[in-house]
Amino acid sequence: MEKMVSSWCNTVKFVPQDYVFPEDTRTEDQTVPILKNCPMIDLEKAVSGDRNDVIQQVLQASQDCGLFQVINHGVCDDLIKDTMEMSKEFFNMSNEEKASLYSLDPHKSCRLYTSSFDYARESIHLWRDVLKHPCHPLEEWVDLWPQKPSKYRDVVGKYSIEVRNLSLRILELIREGLELKPEYFGDEMKDVQMLVLSHYPPCPDPSLTLGILKHYDPYVITILYQGNMSGLQVMKDGQWVRVEPVANAFVVNIGQLLKVISNGKLESVEHRVVTNSKEPRYTIASFIGTRRDTIIEPAKALLEKDDCRPLYQAFSYKDFLQAHKEHRGEGEATLKVFKIEG
Ligand code: OGA
Ligand code: NI
Numbered sequence: 528m529e530k531m532v533s534s535w536c537n538t539v540k541f542v543p544q545d546y547v548f549p550e551d552t553r554t555e556d557q558t559v560p561i562l563k564n565c566p567m568i569d570l571e572k573a574v575s576g577d578r579n580d581v582i583q584q585v586l587q588a589s590q591d592c593g594l595f596q597v598i599n600h601g602v603c604d605d606l607i608k609d610t611m612e613m614s615k616e617f618f619n620m621s622n623e624e625k626a627s628l629y630s631l632d633p634h635k636s637c638r639l640y641t642s643s644f645d646y647a648r649e650s651i652h653l654w655r656d657v658l659k660h661p662c663h664p665l666e667e668w669v670d671l672w673p674q675k676p677s678k679y680r681d682v683v684g685k686y687s688i689e690v691r692n693l694s695l696r697i698l699e700l701i702r703e704g705l706e707l708k709p710e711y712f713g714d715e716m717k718d719v720q721m722l723v724l725s726h727y728p729p730c731p732d733p734s735l736t737l738g739i740l741k742h743y744d745p746y747v748i749t750i751l752y753q754g755n756m757s758g759l760q761v762m763k764d765g766q767w768v769r770v771e772p773v774a775n776a777f778v779v780n781i782g783q784l785l786k787v788i789s790n791g792k793l794e795s796v797e798h799r800v801v802t803n804s805k806e807p808r809y810t811i812a813s814f815i816g817t818r819r820d821t822i823i824e825p826a827k828a829l830l831e832k833d834d835c836r837p838l839y840q841a842f843s844y845k846d847f848l849q850a851h852k853e854h855r856g857e858g859e860a861t862l863k864v865f866k867i868e869g
Contacts, residue, residue, distance in 0.1 A: 528622045528626060528629045530646065531629075531639075531641045532641055532654055532655060532656050532726075533618060533656050533726060533728050534622060536654075536729070536730070539731065540731055541732070542730065542731055545650070545652055546651065546735070546736050547651065548651055548735065552737065552740070552741070553734060553737055553801075554734070554760075554767060554801055560766070560768050560769070561768060561769050561771055562768040562769060562770050565592065565594070565595065565770060565771075566584065566587070566591075566592060566596065567595070567597075567598060568581065568584050568596070568598070569598055570598070570599050570601065570693075570696070570697075571599035571601075572599075573696070573700060581700060582701075582704040585697065585700045585701060585704060586704040586792075589793040589794060590792065590793060591794070592796060593780065593793070593794035593796030594761055594778060594780050594781065594798075595778075595779050596776045596777065596779070597697070597776060597777050597779055598773070600693050600776075600777055601693060601696070602777070603689075604775050606682070606685060606686055606689060607752060609678075610682055610752075611809060611811070613676055613678065613682050614724045614726070614809050615809055616679075617676060617724070618724075618726040620676075624675055625639055628658070631646060631647055633645055636660065636661055637659070637660035637661070637668070637672060638658075638659060638660075639656070639658050640657055641655065641656045641657065642655060643740070643855070644852075645852075653736075653737055653738060653740065654727060654730050654736040654737065654738050655725055655727050655738045655739065655800070656728070657723060657724065657726070658723075658724040659722070659724075660721070660722055661720065661722075662683075662684070662687035662721070662722045662813075663718065665684050665687065665688065669684055672684075683722070686811075687813060690750050691720050691813065691815070693777070694720075694748050694750055695815075697748065697779060698712050698717065701793070705792065705829060707826055707828055707829065708828065711826060711828070715817055715818065715821050716747060716784075716788075716817055716821070717747060717815045717816075717817070718818060719818060720813060720814065720815055720816070721746075722814075723811070723812040723813075723814065724809070724810075725738070725739075725800075725808075725810045725811075726807060726808075726809055727758060727800065727802055727803075727808040727809075729802075730802035733801060733802040733803050733804055736801075736802050737799060737800065737801060737802070738799075738800030738802050738808070739800040740855070741762070741797050741798065741799040741858065742797070742858045743782075743783050743796070743798075743859075743862075744780050744782045744783065745783055745784075745816075745847065746782035746783070746784060746814040746815060747785050747788075747814075748779065748781060748782050748785060749778075749779065749780035749782060749814050750778075750779055750813045751778040751779075751780065751811070751813075752778075752810060752811045753770075753772045753778060753808075753810045754772060754808065754809055756772065756803070756806060756808040757769055757772055758801055758802070758808050758810075759778065759798060759799075759800055760798060760799055760800070761796045761797065762796065762797040762798070763796075767799075780795070780796065780798070781793050781794060781795045781796070782795055782814070782815075782816070783847075783858075783861065784816070787823050787838075787839045787865070788823065788824075788825060788826050789826070790825035790830060790833075790835065790837060790839070791825075791839075792829070797859070816844075819843070819845040820844070821843065821844045822841050822842070822844075823841065823847065824840070824842070825837040825838065825839055836869070837867060838866060838867060839866055839867060847861070850864045
């Protein structure tokens with residue numbers, strides 16, 4: 528546990544050598560421009576206004592950016608605030624109190640760890656501590672979650688349900704937009720939900736370190752809450768740009784599985800996290816995904832409708848995850864494994 532960044536970062540003035548990334552992979556946040564026109568979608572309008580218009584906004588943003596933000600999303604502000612508070616309280620507990628959850632085993636379903644999923648085998652570490660746990664169906668997993676803070680299970684349980692519902696509403700807009708049958712995003716495409724709470728402590732020299740290496744989310748869809756601290760960057764037109772936090776808005780990321788299912792109609796965006804020297808940053812990411820044996824492939828109905836050939840071969844999620852691990856930091860390469868050339 529002494530490896531957790533928060534355990535030792537207050538005692539150092541300089542970044543340890545095994546946290547220094549090669550020059551071409553890191554950055555000073557301040558030098559990076561802001562993502563302009565990051566689509567902000569008012570989800571209430573999907574119910575009370577022109578649903579079709581909202582669908583088109585979602586599709587357009589997913590095509591152009593692979594990412595957008597949503598407001599009036601139905602997750603109540605107090606619940607978001609309370610969940611962020613739970614996260615802060617959790618990470619600020621003593622190491623003794625968190626010790627039972629700490630594990631180096633990447634296969635442990637609910638675990639507290641530092642850096643990436645595989646600290647032992649990586650050569651450079653990330654400036655980040657993480658609590659990750661499955662959350663759907665809640666009753667199956669909640670007993671593995673932290674027992675402290677005492678309200679953690681209650682608050683974070685409610686949050687994961689509401690955020691899951693939000694993900695499903697967005698998926699439904701996408702399904703309608705792609706004109707796929709209601710069964711299409713069936714239960715198996717969304718029966719896994721992971722919650723990832725990240726803590727990025729202040730770093731003495733953010734220009735040397737990274738909170739998360741560049742990657743694509745290896746899931747169907749991501750809903751991220753980044754509080755009021757910036758740190759998220761996306762690759763847009765060959766350049767890193769910042770996604771500025773907006774109060775009570777969520778960042779929605781199209782995952783790589785959705786890119787495949789839509790046969791490349793929707794984009795998944797490469798992104799990373801940088802650190803800062805001023806304040807700790809806490810984020811909560813909810814990922815909707817699938818089981819390891821699910822077969823992922825471009826939607827047949829879509830290929831027929833558009834009379835186009837599949838860009839990807841069918842693969843099991845298990846094989847995808849294997850490729851994802853092998854191409855750590857080279858996310859594009861993961862999907863190339865399954866790409867049909869021609
Ligand atoms: C992730 C991710 C962004 C953030 O967990 O996949 O991209 O700001 N997180 O924590
Ligand atoms: Ni991500």
